[in-house]
Amino acid sequence: MSTTENGKAMIQLEGVSKWFGDFQALKDVDLAIDRQEVVVVCGPSGSGKSTMIRCINRLEKHDGGRIVVDGIELSDDLRNIQEIRREVGMVFQQFNLFPHLSVLENITLAPRNVRRKPRKEAEERAMEQLRRVRIPEQAYKYPLQLSGGQQQRVAIARALAMEPKIMLFDEPTSALDPEMIKEVLDVMIELAESGMTMIVVTHEMGFARAVANRMVFMADGEIVEVGPPEHFFTSPREERTKQFLAQIL
Amino acid sequence: MSTQIDTLEPLPAPEPERPPGRKLSPREWMRENLFGSVFDTVLTVVFGLFLLWLAYRIGRFVFFDARWEIVERNITNLMVGSYPRDELWRLWAALFVLAASLGFGTGALGVQRRREVAEGRANPVGKGGLRRLGPLILLVGVLLWFGGSLEALLLVLAISAVGAAFNFLGMRTPRRLERYVPLIVLAGIVVAFLVVGSFGGVGWNRWGGLLLTVFLAVSAILLSFPIGVLLALGRRSSLPAVRAVCVAYIELFRGVPLITILFMAFFMIGFFLPEGVDPPSLVTRAIIGFVLFTSAYIAEIVRGGLQSVPTGQIEAAQALGLSPFRTTRRIVLPQALRAVIPGLVGQFISLYKDTSLVFILALTELLAIAQNITKQPDFLAQGLYVETLVFASFIYWTGSYWMSRESQRLERRLGLGER
Secondary structure, rough: OOOOOOOOOOEEEEEEEEOOOOOOEEEEEEEEOOOOOOOEEOOOOOOHHHHHHHHHHHOOOOOOOEEEEEEEEOOOOOOHHHHHHEEEEEOOOOOOOOOOOHHHHHHHHHHHHOOOOOOHHHHHHHHHHHOOOOHHOOOOHHHHHHOHHHHHHHHHHHHHOOOOEEEEEEEOOOOOOHHHHHHHHHHHHHHHHHOOOEEEEEOOOHHHHOOOOOEEEEOOEHHHHHHOHHHHHHHOOOOOHHHHHHHHH | OOOOOOOOOOOOOOOOOOOOOOOOOOHHHHHHOOOOOOOHHHHHHHHHHHHHHHHHHHHHHHHHOOOOHHHHHHHHHHHHHHOHHHHHHHHHHHHHHHHHHHHHHHHHHHHHHHHHHHHHOOOOOOOHHHHHHHHHHHHHHHHHHHHHOOOHHHEEEEHHHHHHHHHHHOOOOOHHHHHHHHHHHHHHHHHHHHHHHOOOOOOHHOOOHHHHHHHHHHHHHHHHHHHHHHHHHHHOOHHHHHHHHHHHOOOHOOOOOHHHHHHHHOOOOOHHHHOOOOOOOHHHHHHHHHHHHHHHHHHHHHHHHHHOOOOOHHHEEEEEEEEOHHHHHHHHHHHHHHHHHHHHHHHHHHHHHHHHHHHHHHHOOOHHHHHHHHHHHOOOOOOOOOHHHHHHHHHHHHHHHHHHHHHHHHHHHHHHHHH
């Protein structure tokens, strides 16, 4: 069992495998992530990065191995899954805001329905989160009235409103126009600096250099290389990593 | 502490530019659209003459040739069929109650809507108010004209006044009571129903004419909609048994003509009832038949909507920890139903007109009465079918057109997210 620096890991993946029909998307993946650690996952498309983080909150069901999140092992038990999902926030490439609800309703929906917070308290907390992502003035608008960068920041606020212990980011800036990427990354950097445990699938290497504690490089459903960013970018060990970095840097 | 990373700075948004507006004078508009070329001119002249001729024929029929006395003398028959005339006051009383509760409800809703528009939370959808009731006001006007009764006119005016007064009251509902408005409206409808049917009143089995038509349509719509939604959800259920039952139901009832189902409701209901149980009344059977049929269609319309909701929406709801039930209720259904409003309303309009098929159950709704009155001694063999059919068509048309307009309005109102 892989151990981490301060003892018990926040997220523990042991021998996780996942099949889509005949195609094996994850092959025996081992990874342990510490409390307050920021891990950036990169790799060519189809390498299993998204699949791996989607297994952590059971958007995909893993076929083999164990996943333990904050001491709870993921099983088929729906209550178990719900408990983990409450602790794990997720931000998607396509934002996936609810278009029929206003920004404020998007953010208060889960706290009110899952955490059973009264409306007023939920709305106050939602406004706090909106200030945190710097768009409190958009509270009463609808998602499609906002720019992509604003929508993604609302999506981050929506995930944070559940007060998760872990945040998963699945290519959060890939669907954004270049001038909007910075506003989203700034919010993510602040979040990382506030001590959130984060797994970020991204190709934004500037972001990775700035805040990642560890880099994970995946290819063909396997973790090829793991290391601190300073080593990862300057002197990668594996040939596959070097090729990939040469292409994107 | 702040960390710099190199990405592009956001650019200031450019000033929106508008295409130069061009307002055409009527003359220019005609030249551009009607007489643009020789071919256009020929088409315009030909169709113009045809339309004039049509308008002339219709006008001559409606205002000179038609013998409307068959409708005038039978207006009460057409409205309520063989409903006992001594109890007509109950219907008027029910209309008063309905006007009060619906007026109150629309008033309260209107204020909420205006507030949402003011806060930028909802689309302004154009003028509301009386214009929304246009087709219905036209209908009532025509009915009063045919009725030719001062008493009826005064009653309608009084009902409108009550409606307007409660509308005014509704607009002044305190905000903390707003959540009870739907309950109040529902209570009003129930009271109106009781006024007609209970306390020595007239049960719906003795209703007829337009009253029966509207009752059949409204009750079948209200019952078939939730059943249809449940069937659509059941068809997508992960439980094979539920799925199989829903698929079997939908495919069975979609594959049978409505008229067959109504015949079966008439002849076969006895087979399915245990000994000694009285079969339900004809009107109830008709409603059951309509609901069986329409809910299958609604299920398929709603299923189309369910499929149009992207998986990302469901994943986002799951990732937030919403239960499957809440995900369906809060995220999937609202978006799915909004996407299929045109189809749903089409189905409802269809149902409204299909209520005329209950003549095969020997029920006398509007169209049956329109047919029957041509056989009265005074009008027998005088060929007055056109008058009665035109009158009945006009009633069906105003109701359908009103539903259609309201559905377009609803689409505009809910369409905010789609811009």
